Amino acid sequence: MSVLEIAKGMGITLSKLFQKPVTISYPEQPAQLKPRFRGRHVLTRHTGTGLEKCIGCSLCAAACPAYAIYVEAAENDPRDPVSPGERYAKVYEINMLRCIFCGMCEEACPTGAVVLGNEFEMADYRYGDFVYGKQDMLVGTQGSKPQRREAKKYKKAVKMGFQVTVRPELEGVKYLASREVSS
Amino acid sequence: MPEWLLVLLIVVLKATLVSLGLLTTFAYMTLVERRLLARMQIRHGPNRVGFQGLLQPLADAVKSIFKEDIIVKNADKLVFLLAPVISVMAALTAFAIIPAGPAGSFFGEDPWVFDLDVGVLFVLAMTSMGVYGIFLGGWASGSKYPLLGGLRSSAQMISYELGMGLSILGLLMLVGDTNLRSIVEWQAANGAIIIFQSLAFVTFLISSFAETNRTPFDLPEAEQELVAGYLTEYSSIKWALFQMAEYINMITASALMATLFFGGYKGPAFLDAIIPGISSWPFVWFILKIAAFLFLFIWVRATLPRLRYDQLQRFGWKILFPIALFNTMFTAFYLAFFPNAPLWILGLLELGFVALWLAFSSRPAKEVLSTRAPMGGD
Numbered sequence: 199m200s201v202l203e204i205a206k207g208m209g210i211t212l213s214k215l216f217q218k219p220v221t222i223s224y225p226e227q228p229a230q231l232k233p234r235f236r237g238r239h240v241l242t243r244h245t246g247t248g249l250e251k252c253i254g255c256s257l258c259a260a261a262c263p264a265y266a267i268y269v270e271a272a273e274n275d276p277r278d279p280v281s282p283g284e285r286y287a288k289v290y291e292i293n294m295l296r297c298i299f300c301g302m303c304e305e306a307c308p309t310g311a312v313v314l315g316n317e318f319e320m321a322d323y324r325y326g327d328f329v330y331g332k333q334d335m336l337v338g339t340q341g342s343k344p345q346r347r348e349a350k351k352y353k354k355a356v357k358m359g360f361q362v363t364v365r366p367e368l369e370g371v372k373y374l375a376s377r378e379v380s381s
Numbered sequence: 382m383p384e385w386l387l388v389l390l391i392v393v394l395k396a397t398l399v400s401l402g403l404l405t406t407f408a409y410m411t412l413v414e415r416r417l418l419a420r421m422q423i424r425h426g427p428n429r430v431g432f433q434g435l436l437q438p439l440a441d442a443v444k445s446i447f448k449e450d451i452i453v454k455n456a457d458k459l460v461f462l463l464a465p466v467i468s469v470m471a472a473l474t475a476f477a478i479i480p481a482g483p484a485g486s487f488f489g490e491d492p493w494v495f496d497l498d499v500g501v502l503f504v505l506a507m508t509s510m511g512v513y514g515i516f517l518g519g520w521a522s523g524s525k526y527p528l529l530g531g532l533r534s535s536a537q538m539i540s541y542e543l544g545m546g547l548s549i550l551g552l553l554m555l556v557g558d559t560n561l562r563s564i565v566e567w568q569a570a571n572g573a574i575i576i577f578q579s580l581a582f583v584t585f586l587i588s589s590f591a592e593t594n595r596t597p598f599d600l601p602e603a604e605q606e607l608v609a610g611y612l613t614e615y616s617s618i619k620w621a622l623f624q625m626a627e628y629i630n631m632i633t634a635s636a637l638m639a640t641l642f643f644g645g646y647k648g649p650a651f652l653d654a655i656i657p658g659i660s661s662w663p664f665v666w667f668i669l670k671i672a673a674f675l676f677l678f679i680w681v682r683a684t685l686p687r688l689r690y691d692q693l694q695r696f697g698w699k700i701l702f703p704i705a706l707f708n709t710m711f712t713a714f715y716l717a718f719f720p721n722a723p724l725w726i727l728g729l730l731e732l733g734f735v736a737l738w739l740a741f742s743s744r745p746a747k748e749v750l751s752t753r754a755p756m757g758g759d
């Protein structure tokens with residue numbers, strides 16, 4: 199090691215001392231996510247009719263490498279269909295503890311029904327609470343289970359810790375630019 | 382109250398104060414170090430506990446006290462317990478002799494715990510006692526990594542001890558006294574010794590880094606090879622004691638450098654023209670100088686990678702030791718043959734040697750790796 203090089207290195211570290219840290223103080227400051235961040239799944243609806251896109255084909259469950267998805271299909275009632283197809287998903291569950299957020303389900307889905315969203319703040323206390331059902335993932339649900347539980351308890355809006363530009367696949371999903379989202 | 386009892390009480394009081402002061406400094410050093418390191422790596426560092434993380438040392442202390450204290454089965458219990466205590470004791474004792482101000486400036490008392498005529502030698506002896514703590518700790522753990530770590534660090538400290546001792550010989554010849562106060566007073570009269578002994582200062586600085594086991598010489602704690610070196614089997618408060626010893630050694634080394642080379646507790650004399658008497662304020666200059674050196678320690682830690690063990694030993698024995706020896710011989714030669722020549726010529730020559738050393742160190746190293754296959758022991 200030559201002394202000049204050491205001096206150069208010391209100069210660099212000293213100059214960094216006066217630079218503003220790049221760390222985001224996360225819970226206080228929102229984290230800036232990349233648009234393609236893969237977070238909690240969203241079950242989308244057709245924009246015009248408002249019908250669920252999912253037709254209960256279980257292709258996502260077959261594609262899932264972590265066996266995290268459970269789909270139970272049922273016949274649609276033609277007079278009051280849930281989805282535009284013959285069948286719809288009566289039960290649609292994803293175990294967020296098993297899920298590795300790989301996005302295979304999104305790729306496998308023929309109707310673009312399941313899309314990985316941007317929410318990631320899902321830490322919770324019980325195993326059972328990590329199994330997310332339809333009501334936890336359909337478009338319009340803001341926040342994860344624990345976040346909604348807390349919002350309900352304190353009668354406050356769900357607080358999200360991130361900012362992101364929403365991808366077009368996430369039809370109908372809005373994360374408000376301000377971090378307060380009404381529940 | 383008899384006279385001797387009073388003196389004894391005062392000394393005990395001062396010793397307690399010094400210990401408390403050092404322990405607080407140690408606690409806050411860890412915080413300052415972590416914050417500074419973080420800022421140098423463009424991070425925030427610990428800033429959650431209390432305002433700006435100011436209570437972090439407290440939280441750390443509470444944590445390390447209440448952690449489970451494990452004594453491994455193969456450990457030699459007595460020595461295992463004793464080793465961290467030896468380390469801390471040696472570290473604390475070494476600091477106690479360093480004068481923090483002129484005589485009688487601490488509420489009419491002397492601002493040092495005890496005063497010995499063999500001052501410098503005593504400090505060196507005490508800091509070397511720290512090796513026992515490390516080595517015994519490594520040995521008494523009864524497992525392999527701590528033993529290796531302990532061996533390494535004792536080998537390292539013994540090698541650099543030589544360089545350290547030799548680099549202050551020139552200084553001692555100049556001053557003609559080993560009492561730390563006389564050294565400070567000599568500097569007040571003749572100018573800081575760094576001017577006349579720059580080469581010695583460079584070798585002393587490098588050896589202090591090695592002595593205190595700090596980066597780039599923190600081999601005993603080389604995680605990749607040795608888990609945590611001699612600390613591997615230690616937990617809880619005993620681990621904290623070793624850390625404490627390391628930091629106190631660092632503070633002592635800083636204080637020693639300040640005292641030996643930078644005028645000790647005396648401030649720069651030219652400031653007296655602005656505020657009369659400012660250069661002999663007790664504590665202020667001393668603490669400022671220590672702080673500056675501590676910053677240097679942290680700064681170097683943020684910058685330099687760790688040396689390999691063979692590099693460390695080669696550097697110690699083949700470069701540092703001969704240079705320190707040369708410095709001693711040269712100063713002796715100068716003082717013996719030109720007793721009437723002004724000292725600034727000696728300073729200039731020393732500066733020249735430093736420049737020469739720098740120039741040689743800046744050559745690209747050709748040897749190593751290409752010619753020599755790595756061996757198992759490296």
Ligand code: SF4
Pocket residue numbers: 258261262263264265266267292296297298299300301302303304
């Ligand atoms: S993201 Fe991957 S792991 Fe998670 S549910 Fe979809 S396919 Fe399974």
Ligand code: SF4
Pocket residue numbers: 251252253254255256257258259269287306307308309310311312
């Ligand atoms: S989400 Fe897509 S792949 Fe999965 S069951 Fe529904 S339609 Fe099929």
